[in-house]
Amino acid sequence: MSLPSEVDVAVIGAGAAGLGAAHALENSGLSAIVLEARGRAGGRGHTIMAAPGITFDLGCGWLHSADKNSFVQIAGQLNFEIDKTRPPWREQSFDTGFPRQERADFIRALDAFYERAEEAARELKKSGDDRAASTYLEPGNRWNPMIDALSTYINGSELDTVSILDMDAYEDSEINWRVRRGYGALMAAYGARCPLALNTQVTLIDHSGKRVRIETSQGTLFAGKVIVTVPTNLIADESIRFHPALPAKADAARGLPLGLADKVVLALDEPEALPKDGNLRGATMRTAMGSFHLRPFGQACIEGYFGGSFADALENSGDGALAAEAIDEIVALLGSDFRRKLRPLAESRWAHDPFARGSYSHALPGHAGARAVLASPVDGRLFFAGEATSPNFFSTAHGARDSGERAAGEILATK
Ligand SMILES: Cc1cc2nc3c(=O)[nH]c(=O)nc-3n(C[C@H](O)[C@H](O)[C@H](O)COP(=O)(O)OP(=O)(O)OC[C@H]3O[C@@H](n4cnc5c(N)ncnc54)[C@H](O)[C@@H]3O)c2cc1C
Numbered sequence: 076m077s078l079p080s081e082v083d084v085a086v087i088g089a090g091a092a093g094l095g096a097a098h099a100l101e102n103s104g105l106s107a108i109v110l111e112a113r114g115r116a117g118g119r120g121h122t123i124m125a126a127p128g129i130t131f132d133l134g135c136g137w138l139h140s141a142d143k144n145s146f147v148q149i150a151g152q153l154n155f156e157i158d159k160t161r162p163p164w165r166e167q168s169f170d171t172g173f174p175r176q177e178r179a180d181f182i183r184a185l186d187a188f189y190e191r192a193e194e195a196a197r198e199l200k201k202s203g204d205d206r207a208a209s210t211y212l213e214p215g216n217r218w219n220p221m222i223d224a225l226s227t228y229i230n231g232s233e234l235d236t237v238s239i240l241d242m243d244a245y246e247d248s249e250i251n252w253r254v255r256r257g258y259g260a261l262m263a264a265y266g267a268r269c270p271l272a273l274n275t276q277v278t279l280i281d282h283s284g285k286r287v288r289i290e291t292s293q294g295t296l297f298a299g300k301v302i303v304t305v306p307t308n309l310i311a312d313e314s315i316r317f318h319p320a321l322p323a324k325a326d327a328a329r330g331l332p333l334g335l336a337d338k339v340v341l342a343l344d345e346p347e348a349l350p351k352d353g354n355l356r357g358a359t360m361r362t363a364m365g366s367f368h369l370r371p372f373g374q375a376c377i378e379g380y381f382g383g384s385f386a387d388a389l390e391n392s393g394d395g396a397l398a399a400e401a402i403d404e405i406v407a408l409l410g411s412d413f414r415r416k417l418r419p420l421a422e423s424r425w426a427h428d429p430f431a432r433g434s435y436s437h438a439l440p441g442h443a444g445a446r447a448v449l450a451s452p453v454d455g456r457l458f459f460a461g462e463a464t465s466p467n468f469f470s471t472a473h474g475a476r477d478s479g480e481r482a483a484g485e486i487l488a489t490k
Contacts, residue, residue, distance in 0.1 A: 078272055078293050082106045084486060085289055085298035086479075087277050087315070089266055090118025091472045092304035092460040095145075095479030097269040103487055109269055110291055112276035112430045116266030119306075119431055120472055122257025125420040129376050130257050131340045133423040134434075135472040137162065141252040144473040145480075146261060153264045156255040158372060160352050168353035168369055172408045177359065184218040185225065196243030207440040208242050209234035223362040227383025230437040230470070231334020233362065241438030241446075246467040255372060258472060276430075277305075281318040282457060302482045304461040304475075307331045307449070308432040317457075324459070327449040330442030331463045333433025337386040339379040339397040339422035341405075344415070346375040357404035363388075365404050376420065377405065382434075390424050397422040435470035436463035450478070455489055458482040 084100055086093045089111035100107045115121070118134075125131040138144045138157070150157055165182060167173045173181075191211045199205060208226070212219045212234065226234045230242070254261045272293065279290040286297040309315055310328035317324070343349065353369035363385035368378040379401035381389055389396045398419030406413050425434045438445055450464035460482040461475055468474025 078275065078291065078296055079106075079108060081286070081297045082108050083299045084302065084483075085110055085287070085296065085300075086302045086304065087280075087289075088118060088304035088461070089113075089116040089269070089271055089273075090304060090461070091120060091262055091475035092462065092479035092482075093118075093302070094262065094266045094269055095476035096302045096304065096460055096483040097479075098265075099480040099483035100486070101268075103483075103490075105486070105490070107270055108296075109271045110275045110277050110289070111271055111273050112292075114273050115263065116269070116271055116273075117259045117262040119425070119434065120259040120262040122259030122263075123421060125340045125376070126342055129340065129342065129374050129420065130255075130260075130372070131338075131376075131378070131421055132257050132259050133338060133421070134425070135258045136253060136338075138252040138254065138258070139471050139473070140246060140248040140468065141250040142248050143246075145476055146254075146258070146265075146473050147252070149265055150254055150261055153261065155261045155264070158253045158255050160253070162251045163352055163354035163368065164366070166354045168350050168355055169409075171355070173356055173359045181218050181221060181359075184213070184216055185222055188212060188222050192239055193243060196239050199240060205238050205240045205441045205443055207235045208237040208239045211239065217360070220360055220362045224364055224382075227334070227362065227385065228336060228366060228380055231336045231382055231434045232332075232437050233383050236334075236437070236439060238438040238440045238443045240443035241469075244443065244467055245469065253372070262472070277315055279316045279318060280457070282454065283318055287456060300456050300458065300486050302458045302460055302479070302486070304459075304479060304482075306333055306431050306433065306461065307436050307463045308333050309430070310449075312432075321453060321457075323448060324453075327445040328463070330439050330445035331436045331449065332439065333431070333435060334383065334437050335386045335390070335426050336380065336382045336434040337390060337397055337423045337425060339381075339401050340420045341377045341379070341398060341401060342418040342420050343370070343375050343377055344417075346370055349377075355405065355408055357408070365401055367401065367405060377401070377417065379404075387426055390426050394424075395419060395422070437470065450481075452485055458485055
């Protein structure tokens with residue numbers, strides 16, 4: 076779509092939040108456009124065919140809290156099949172490298188940590204104090220590095236950088252489903268009807284005048300109102316500039332950095348040797364380790380997941396480093412025969428992605444309140460959405476979508 080010179084509402088970013096906003100503005104009588112820097116919709120939702128017959132989500136893959144997830148209904152409307160197979164995260168196929176008894180011990184330590192954290196958050200909420208989640212690890216517990224590894228998958232960051240109050244605010248119904256054709260593919264289909272201007276990078280939002288002036292790589296346009304949905308790291312770094320500047324927003328965004336999670340997919344020869352939707356953990360006593368989903372949907376592949384500073388170090392080692400590490404860890408568990416059975420197909424590099432610069436947000440200790448600050452409108456003209464603004468479903472795709480709908484609702488309420 077070419078750039079109009081004027082619109083009632085400009086939505087910045089065509090990820091889940093921007094698309095949620097655009098849908099909510101449909102039939103409102105307001106003209107709207109979604110300005111998107113990439114050549115595609117979906118943002119951190121991106122499905123590729125890694126090889127014939129192998130669907131791979133480089134970004135979000137799970138419909139978390141599926142019983143409360145607005146994308147479930149959308150998938151039904153768009154004829155996207157939902158797979159309700161339970162996630163294998165607490166299992167270990169073949170009991171290899173991580174025997175059942177050890178696993179039970181680990182799960183006990185993990186659950187005890189979550190209980191301590193919940194109890195502490197209840198107390199801290201009364202005083203408004205906040206602490207790093209790592210404070211509630213039991214000193215000397217041998218499972219602490221692995222509990223921290225889980226934090227790198229869930230928060231994209233180690234527990235010493237995660238606010239306990241924020242961690243406690245996250246809502247998880249523990250029902251996790253998947254989209255057979257890919258979560259990113261579902262998002263792209265959801266965006267198909269939206270008024271999108273692709274390859275349009277916004278550089279400046281000038282709200283000093285009567286109309287908001289937006290400078291983009293495709294020219295300038297004016298809008299009555301703007302919904303900003305870009306990831307926090309881009310607001311923190313002022314990669315999109317506001318004039319006049321919005322220091323409170325930049326501060327809030329700095330308190331909500333994107334952690335890092337990266338995924339890799341490996342083609343698997345002789346797939347029948349491994350269980351469908353199985354699971355493997357690399358090492359058992361380190362934070363720097365991958366988690367492996369065997370044959371997702373029964374496909375002939377293994378998906379690896381890496382998080383936190385380990386994912387960062389792997390990204391910095393260059394293309395192919397994730398795949399090489401994944402193969403080493405799988406071979407250590409399943410035997411050297413697997414080296415010839417595995418072939419790298421694709422891997423993500425979200426920290427190096429200029430329009431994401433990370434994977435999903437967590438609040439730094441002391442910054443749990445930043446989500447509400449980031450979400451609040453400015454002058455009744457600038458509105459904010461995106462996963463980081465969700466009070467309870469932050470870091471997720473459905474939280475992002477719902478936040479876009481919320482921001483559009485704020486605009487419609489002022490009509
Ligand atoms: C590896 C990984 C695994 C994940 N797993 C899950 C999961 O299983 N389940 C789940 O629910 N969530 C998961 N997530 C998180 C989920 O993908 C995100 O929370 C969600 O997609 C964020 O949506 P958003 O609209 O807030 O942001 P984004 O999707 O980042 O959308 C923002 C958009 O703004 C655009 N943009 C940026 N700068 C500009 C600019 N200057 N001008 C114009 N446009 C710009 C971007 O290109 C992007 O399209 C995962 C994420 C990653 C990376």
